[in-house]
Amino acid sequence: MLSLFLFQNHRLFQIFKYKIFNKYAAEFRHAYSYINLRQVTVLSTVLLTITLGVRLTSIFYRAELMSMPFLPQYNVLNWVQISGSLFFLFAASLALKSHSWKTAGRNALVLAFCLFLLTSSFTVSYLFSQQNPKNTLTIFLTGIVAVSVFFALELTQIIIISAYIIVLFVAAMFIPEMSTQQKLLNVIMSGVLAFFLYACSRYGYYFKAEQFVKVKQLEEKNEEVVELNQQKGEILGFVAHDLRNPLNNIEALSRILIEDGKEDTELQLILTSARQAKSIINDLIEVIQHDKTPFSMQETDLIALIQGICANWQANVNAERKINFKATEQRLNTHVNDSKFTRAIDNLIGNAIKFSNEDTPIEVALIKKETTYELSIADQGIGIPEHLRAMLFDQFSKAGRTGLNGEKSIGLGLHISKTIIEQHGCELSLETEENKGTIFRINGKLS
Numbered sequence: 001m002l003s004l005f006l007f008q009n010h011r012l013f014q015i016f017k018y019k020i021f022n023k024y025a026a027e028f029r030h031a032y033s034y035i036n037l038r039q040v041t042v043l044s045t046v047l048l049t050i051t052l053g054v055r056l057t058s059i060f061y062r063a064e065l066m067s068m069p070f071l072p073q074y075n076v077l078n079w080v081q082i083s084g085s086l087f088f089l090f091a092a093s094l095a096l097k098s099h100s101w102k103t104a105g106r107n108a109l110v111l112a113f114c115l116f117l118l119t120s121s122f123t124v125s126y127l128f129s130q131q132n133p134k135n136t137l138t139i140f141l142t143g144i145v146a147v148s149v150f151f152a153l154e155l156t157q158i159i160i161i162s163a164y165i166i167v168l169f170v171a172a173m174f175i176p177e178m179s180t181q182q183k184l185l186n187v188i189m190s191g192v193l194a195f196f197l198y199a200c201s202r203y204g205y206y207f208k209a210e211q212f213v214k215v216k217q218l219e220e221k222n223e224e225v226v227e228l229n230q231q232k233g234e235i236l237g238f239v240a241h242d243l244r245n246p247l248n249n250i251e252a253l254s255r256i257l258i259e260d261g262k263e264d265t266e267l268q269l270i271l272t273s274a275r276q277a278k279s280i281i282n283d284l285i286e287v288i289q290h291d292k293t294p295f296s297m298q299e300t301d302l303i304a305l306i307q308g309i310c311a312n313w314q315a316n317v318n319a320e321r322k323i324n325f326k327a328t329e330q331r332l333n334t335h336v337n338d339s340k341f342t343r344a345i346d347n348l349i350g351n352a353i354k355f356s357n358e359d360t361p362i363e364v365a366l367i368k369k370e371t372t373y374e375l376s377i378a379d380q381g382i383g384i385p386e387h388l389r390a391m392l393f394d395q396f397s398k399a400g401r402t403g404l405n406g407e408k409s410i411g412l413g414l415h416i417s418k419t420i421i422e423q424h425g426c427e428l429s430l431e432t433e434e435n436k437g438t439i440f441r442i443n444g445k446l447s
Contacts (some may be wrong), residue, residue, distance in 0.1 A: 001087045018202060019155070020209040024257045026131055028212050032152045033106035040092040040113045040149045047083035054078055073127055081120050088113045114147045115164055124166050134254050144193060148200035152208045162194040167191075208283065247281070250274045259299070279350075283412040297335040297424070301325045305338060305367060309345050310364055317353065322361040329368050336424060344420040347413040348377045348440050353404035356381030356437070367447070375442040383434040392430065393418045 020028050053077055095101045121143030128139070147153075147161065169190030172434055173183050252273040310325040318324070352362045356379040363378040382404070384392065395415045422430045426444035 003175060006216075013143070017155070018206045018209070019026060021213060024213050024216055027216070028209060029107070029154070030103050031212065032208070033103045033110070034096065036151050037092045037096050037152075038256055040088055040110060041096070043117065043146060043150060044085045044089040044092065044113065047081060047120070048089060051081040051085060053079055055082065059422040062262065069127075071293060073390055075306075076364055077120070077127070084116050084120065088116065092202075107157065110151060110153075113158065114157075114161055115149065117147060118143050118161065118165065119168065122165075122172075123404065126172055139192075144197045145200070147300070148197055148204055151201075152205050153201055154205075155202075157200055158205075161201075162198045165194040166190045167196060247274050251278065279413075281282075283416060295337045295340055295423070297337045300332055300336050302332045302336065302375075303329060303332050303435050304331075305336070306345065306364060306366055306375065309342055309349070313349055313353075314361075318358055320358050321353065323349070323364065324361050325364045325366075327366040329366075332366065332373060332446070334373065334444060339422045340425065344417040345375075345377070347417040350442075351413060352377055352379035352381065352438070355383075357404065372443060372445055376439055378439040380437040382430040383436055383438055384430075389430070389432070393428075 019025070043213050058075070058078070068109075088109075092113070095106055095109055122140045125138065126138040144165075153161070166187075169186050175185050250272060251274040254274060258271065266290045306327075308327055310323045314321075321362045349362060349364070356362070360380040364374075365378075366373075367374045367376075388401075393414050395412065420429050421442055421444075424444060429441045429443070430436040430438065431441070
């Protein structure tokens with residue numbers, strides 16, 4: 001228990017003399033010089049409102065207030081408060097808008113306002129307490145709390161303000177006649193209030209500074225993550241581009257050999273593997289292009305586009321596999337980017353082929369609704385297990401599975417399709433049931 005007590009007291013002492021890390025000190029002072037100025041505008045507006053309310057009250061109830069003690073002093077104090085509030089409201093607003101003010105100038109203005117606020121609240125309390133500073137201190141405590149809570153003051157500033165409180169009390173003792181005992185009590189009270197202000201202010205400064213440091217450290221970590229992701233993307237881009245050329249050569253040589261009548265299982269395997277590797281590389285290149293510019297779209301007959309995609313797939317799959325396309329219209333115009341949209345549909349049809357048997361067809365249907373269309377790609381394959389559906393469209397998704405013929409997946413195809421489709425202003429949805437097949441639906445607007 002003693003060690004815990006000593007630790008807590010040591011930590012409290014550290015807060016009292018706390019200084020922000022040098023790395024963030026200048027930036028913190030600069031940022032909070034503006035925040036403190038905004039607080040000056042708020043508090044000066046509140047003080048101006050209150051003092052104007054008091055001035056109006058004195059006009060309407062002048063007769064009732066004539067017997068009030070120290071009325072002339074209250075009258076002068078009220079005009080001083082109105083004038084001071086207007087001055088600090090104007091000066092703080094000007095300092096916030098002007099770029100010529102330095103951090104030191106903004107801090108000096110904040111310090112001057114704190115001294116004005118404390119002097120004003122002390123004087124009101126002083127008059128209410130019949131010129132005995134140790135008596136009614138409610139209004140003065142309000143000023144002390146406002147200074148310690150609303151402002152993040154540097155150590156030098158708060159020492160000046162704390163010393164000023166003691167000076168106020170000592171100066172106030174020379175106006176009325178009071179005994180030595182009363183003077184001693186006033187000095188003690190001024191010390192207590194000065195320490196209270198210092199402790200509260202340093203406590204608030206500590207938490208504001210710690211929060212600022214944590215935010216800055218988080219920003220630095222985010223910048224590091226962004227930089228690492230950019231470097232990762234650049235590395236993947238270099239690797240993908242460098243690999244694509246030799247794969248193109250392998251694919252071309254394999255196709256030439258097959259066309260020359262040297263077709264065998266090994267050559268067909270080489271050609272298939274080269275095409276699969278190219279597909280993966282193309283997916284990687286698509287994903288790592290972080291700085292994508294919005295692609296152009298032009299009015300296209302969607303029926304002709306999808307029909308062409310299906311015909312191309314039909315020409316490149318086994319004769320047993322059927323890619324059936326149906327449309328409810330003869331022509332259906334909408335704005336798309338042909339190459340991007342084709343890539344998205346290719347991925348969806350390829351996914352359907354990958355996870356269904358060769359003797360089952362792939363059904364592609366395009367239906368016109370009033371001002372929208374629905375494009376569906378359906379298979380009769382193995383479906384998608386429920387625990388994989390939530391992550392299906394994630395980048396490098398863990399839902400990526402090996403196809404029925406051993407096709408590899410890195411979990412990018414569906415992610416790319418969804419991204420492209422959403423960039424077209426369309427929506428991609430999914431219906432699936434294990435061992436009964438999957439339907440991908442694209443809903444978009446017509447031109």
